[in-house]
Amino acid sequence: MKEIELLQEMIDASSHIVFFSGAGVSTASGIKDFRSKDGLYQEKFKYPPEYMLSAACFDEHPEDFFQFYKSKLNCLEARPNVTHMYLKKLEDAGKLSAVVTQNIDGLHGKAEVSCVYELHGTIYENYCEKCHQFYPAEIVFECEGIPKCHCGGTIKPNVVLYGEMLPEDAYNGAVLNISKADLLIVAGTSLLVEPASSLVRCFQGKHLVIVNLDETPYDSQADLVIHANLEDVFRQLKV
Ligand code: CNA
Secondary structure, eight states: OHHHHHHHHHHHTOSSEEEEEOGGGSGGGTOOOSSSTTSGGGSOOSSOHHHHTBHHHHHHOHHHHHHHHHHHSOOTTOOOOHHHHHHHHHHHTTOEEEEEEOOOSOHHHHTTOSOEEETTEEEEEEEETTTOOEEOHHHHHHSSSSOBOTTSOBEEEEEOOBTSOOOHHHHHHHHHHHHHOSEEEEESOOSOSTTGGGGGGGOOSSEEEEEOSSOOTTGGGOSEEEOSOHHHHHTTOOO
């Protein structure tokens, strides 16, 4: 594919690459995304999915929130795929400055990429709302009903729910790295979730590349758009 050759040339010519990932990067690891044809938004739930994953639902209907969270977002068994592993090689070669991700599955970390900004938090961190005691993800996913701390408080996953702010450190790190990058590869994201998607506008470098199955609102601004499966693209790329 001609586009893959072009992307390879851009990677070869760049030394401060930032990779901005969304749920589509993890579908090859068996984790459903939200908005594609096999995504979670095609299923029927008690409330609309945006509400199921909102701070309002966590506060008003915690039973429903945790029922959804535990049945739909449990990806403890998932393993990194070819795209995650390519990024690890790119980092080892000194060419990748950072991964900025909207994913909460921890797969970039499992691939041992060290510079990862998790804009929407991670399922692997969970804290008691009352006493702030840390709990591992297994406790939350494997308990019955609402996960409770020994102090009686509710254990809250450290994932950003609709209606909540992005974590300041991750956001600032993302802005800094994207604004200094020479190549920004945006992959597996519909770019429909704000404020994460607007981070693309911080990019001032040479090449903006979008790799995604479906169209995104930023396609017209990119230097290269590849509408293809990420696995098919990244399997062919060299470091
Ligand atoms: P989204 O809106 O569901 O978009 C995913 C995009 O990926 C779609 O446009 C698809 O076309 C594309 N896509 C899916 N599979 C592939 C593939 N194999 N190759 C190429 N493209 C593919 O998800 P976003 O990440 O844009 O939305 C942000 C939400 C989704 C964040 O709040 C996440 O926390 C949330 N989310 C995360 C996960 C995860 O951590 N793995 C899973 C589901 C949802």
